[in-house]
Amino acid sequence: MATLIAPSHYSPVEDAEALQKSFKGWGADDKVIIAILGHRNVDQRQKIRKAYEELFQEDLIKRLESEISGDFEKAVYRWMLEPADRDAVLANVAIKNGSKDYHVVVEIASVLSAEELLAVRRAYHNRYKRSLEEDVAANTTGHLRQFLVGLVSSFRYEGDEINAKLAKTEANILHESVKEKKGNYEEVIRILTTRSKTQLVATFNYYKDEHAISISKKLLDQTPDDFHKALHTAIRCINDHKKYYEKVLRNAIKKFGTDEDGLSRVVVTRAEKDLKDIKELYYKRNSVHLEDAVAKDISGDYKKFILTLLGKQD
Amino acid sequence: MATLIAPSHYSPVEDAEALQKSFKGWGADDKVIIAILGHRNVDQRQKIRKAYEELFQEDLIKRLESEISGDFEKAVYRWMLEPADRDAVLANVAIKNGSKDYHVVVEIASVLSAEELLAVRRAYHNRYKRSLEEDVAANTTGHLRQFLVGLVSSFRYEGDEINAKLAKTEANILHESVKEKKGNYEEVIRILTTRSKTQLVATFNYYKDEHAISISKKLLDQTPDDFHKALHTAIRCINDHKKYYEKVLRNAIKKFGTDEDGLSRVVVTRAEKDLKDIKELYYKRNSVHLEDAVAKDISGDYKKFILTLLGKQD
Known part of the structure; x- marks a missing residue:
């Protein structure tokens, strides 16, 4: 489920006019920007952008970039793109x-x-x-x-057929490759980049049943070079992307100084999709609400904007 | 230019009925099949297939498969697919x-x-x-x-921008890889599978200017294993696919016993696209009209069908 709170009734023209008004004088009125754009879904934002262009012969995204700055600007910019x-x-x-x-x-x-x-x-x-x-x-x-x-x-097949025999064979191929340092990476690459996700999850499950450890954990035994890190990330994303994103958020917040890029990326890309589920996973794992953790970690308009996308009621 | 001769006025229902009538009795009336399907473009054929299904609760392609046989069947089957x-x-x-x-x-x-x-x-x-x-x-x-x-x-970029400096660099990379037996094939693969076709043609041209031989000819110096053959085919297809198809036709006809699969493939896939240009290239290269070469080489309904797709007037 999404976290974004967007009204079904809104007016692209009124929104565009309010935004333009907020840009007047020294510095923009960031509250208005957040109150409007933080509560509009992807179609609504594109319509506002269009209305703004027609009314003021100016690209709203470019104007926003010149009006605001820092992590707030970066997050708003990404939020505004399709x-x-x-x-x-x-x-x-x-x-x-x-x-x-x-x-x-x-x-x-x-x-x-x-x-x-x-x-x-x-x-x-x-x-x-x-x-x-x-x-x-x-x-x-x-x-x-x-x-x-x-x-x-990749352009993976997305049907839900599972070939159990193949899952078994390929789990063994993955095991042979991962356990040795000089594994047959050609085969690992083939399997992970071409099989359907449903098939891969079956393969990962078989691996876990057989070896009492998940393949992503097993990969961490290896020297974590860029290639192994990429394998690890792909397996986690394919297996359960919500759990993966929970960890990205956890790491972003845990860091000394916060990883704003990671935080913004997950919030902006998932707010209209499944950020509510990711928030629940976060609470389950950290015994802290994501909003509270975020609120302690960042500040200013950036904080207000991220919390808005996280579904905080005004 | 295409070779297919298709009328702008036709009736899917009448065509479907005529085909169904032609299937009656022992063996189909192949003349009717050729006269209709050999003169319908891709949209028309799909509409006839749909009309046939609605009228007779039967898939036209399946029926055709059971009515005709051999190379004729294979060519008609492929012709009928989108x-x-x-x-x-x-x-x-x-x-x-x-x-x-x-x-x-x-x-x-x-x-x-x-x-x-x-x-x-x-x-x-x-x-x-x-x-x-x-x-x-x-x-x-x-x-x-x-x-x-x-x-x-691949999902290649299709704009016509050319980066001349890059073409030069990558022509040299290709040259280094091709001239040694143990070349850097990783780079050859990268270049050929990811660059835009326009960029690649510029790279091939630079190669030719610099080395007074085309890269595809140069590749033939190598042991022609499957990998080198694939490289060779890809370069020829990217460089000038019409010339490539001319050669496929030439080899198909030249062979003892004809390569019907190759012949049908080129005729069926290109008849609605650029087979006229390929025919002209064929004549230029062989001083024989493609229709005449084909007519001498194959026979029966298969011959009639291929000649029809080649644009022979009835």
Whole structure:
């Protein structure tokens, strides 16, 4: 379930006018920005953007960028983009940031459905005049490249058929590869990048039954190089992306100084999807409400905006 | 330009009825089948199929399969499928046939546009309940796997921007890889599977200017293992798919006993697209009209059907 609270009745023109008014004078009235945009769903935001453009011959997103700043600006900017375009931007930034951010690429490629991932690839073409896989491939090498390119290029079958015999065979292949240091990574890459998610979950379950440890935990025995980290992230995202996101949030908040990028990314991308479930998992795991943890960790307009997306009643 | 001659006025119901009548008695009236289906474009054929189903509660394609046989049946069957579904079938058969048919997979992945290839991947899901890349990957290994999976998973950028500096750099990378036996194939695979076709043609041109030989010819110096053959086919398809198809036809006809699969594949898949151009290239290269070469080589209803698709006036 989503956390976003958006009214069914609203007026794109009135919203656009209120936003424009809020930009007048020195600095924007951030309360207005949060009160409006923090309570509009993806279609409503696009209609407001369109109305704003028509009324004031100006791109609302560009104007917002010039009016606000810091983590607040970054979060609002991402919130304003259409989901596929937003993920294209997130992927591009992650590729440019290099190995410390590859998990973002893995997330996008492993959590989205086949058609959603494809929409991101289309958005990437439009925005960067190159393909997503092209940029991933040009910035990586070896097994990591093969794995990341395979993930972002995948168009997985999404039926719920399970081939139990295949799950067993491939769980064993994964086990053989993961237990040795010089494993047959070609096969691990093949399995993780091409099989349907339903089939993979069956494979992971069989692995766990057989070896009394999950394959993602087993992977942590290895030297955690970029390739193994990417494997680990992909398996977690495919197995249970909500649990994965709970951990991203936990790590983001636990950090000295907060990882605002991680926090914003999860909140902005999941607020209209399943952030309520992720919040529940967070509470279950940390015995603290996510809103309370966030409220203690960040401040100002950024805090107000994130809490709004987290479903805090005004 | 296409070779197919299809009337703008036709009646799906009358066509369906005429076909059904032709099936009566011992054996079908193949003349009727050819006269109708050999002169209908893809939309018309789908409408006839639908009308037939509604009128006679029977799938026209299944009925055709039971009424006719041999190469004629195979060609008509493929002709009746929608293009994306047909390519899904061609790819699946090629994967099952193994290395001697991998060029068909390379063709589909390299000749089609990004959206057309995607439609094939969707059709593959629907038909086989698996992904195309999944089946390719499960049936190949090593560099060949990496290359074929990369090709079928590609969603290339299709703008006409050319980065001349990049073309130069990557032509050199290709040259270094191709001239040594133990080349850096990872880079060759990256370049050929991710760059836009426009960019690749610029790279191939630069290669030719610099080395006074085309990269596809240069590849033939190598031991022609399956991987090198696939590289060769992909480069030819990306560079000039019409010239490539001319050669497929030339080889199909030249063979002792004709390669009917190759002949039918090119004629059926290109008749509504650019078979006229391919025919012209054929004449230019062989000083014989393709229709005459085909007429001498094959016979019966199969011959009549192929000649009809080649644009022969009745």
